[in-house]
Amino acid sequence: MVTGTMNVDWTTWEPKERATLLFVIKDGQILLIRKKRGLGAGKINGPGGRLEPGETPEEAAVRETIEELRITPLSPEWRGRLHFQFLDGYSLTCSVFVSPDYRGIPMETPEALPIWTPLDAIPYDEMWADDAHWLPGVIAGGEFEGYFVFDGENMLSHDVRWLKNPPL
């Protein structure tokens, strides 16, 4: 429930939609995408998308990675959950997974262009504004819950709580 410009009661909050993100991290690189359509088109992100009826977040994360990059991520690990409230009333939760390996060869699709990126060269200025607040901690091995208020693409507030291995 939105109770003011930036005040959200997260204890009673329910998302309108559920989505996923999955990052393959292997050999000092992270597999990112340039997203070609949908929410966040033009941005750099991980593969992901909204859950289909009956799917678990992990199933959706694997399906979206196959659809967007034609690879099958192996052994996905849950690393966190993003909670987004937009001022226009839209709300979304997003489960974040990391896979240490994959099967296949990443390919460009109508939805995404694969971009292998060194872990020390992640282009946060081309990503959603919240990502710099949690992706470094995820790469460091952390697990988190993140709470964000957005006005369109403009992040108004952020609160990241580390559950495990908080970054130094």
Ligand SMILES: Nc1nc2c([nH]c(=O)n2[C@H]2C[C@H](O)[C@@H](COP(=O)(O)OP(=O)(O)OP(=O)(O)O)O2)c(=O)[nH]1
């Ligand atoms: N890294 C990051 N990802 C985000 C943020 N906000 C946000 O929606 N996403 C992700 C979650 C989803 O993976 C994706 C939005 O879903 P989508 O539009 O790709 O969903 P979809 O594939 O079901 O789309 P469609 O085919 O139905 O159009 O963007 C954010 O702030 N940071």
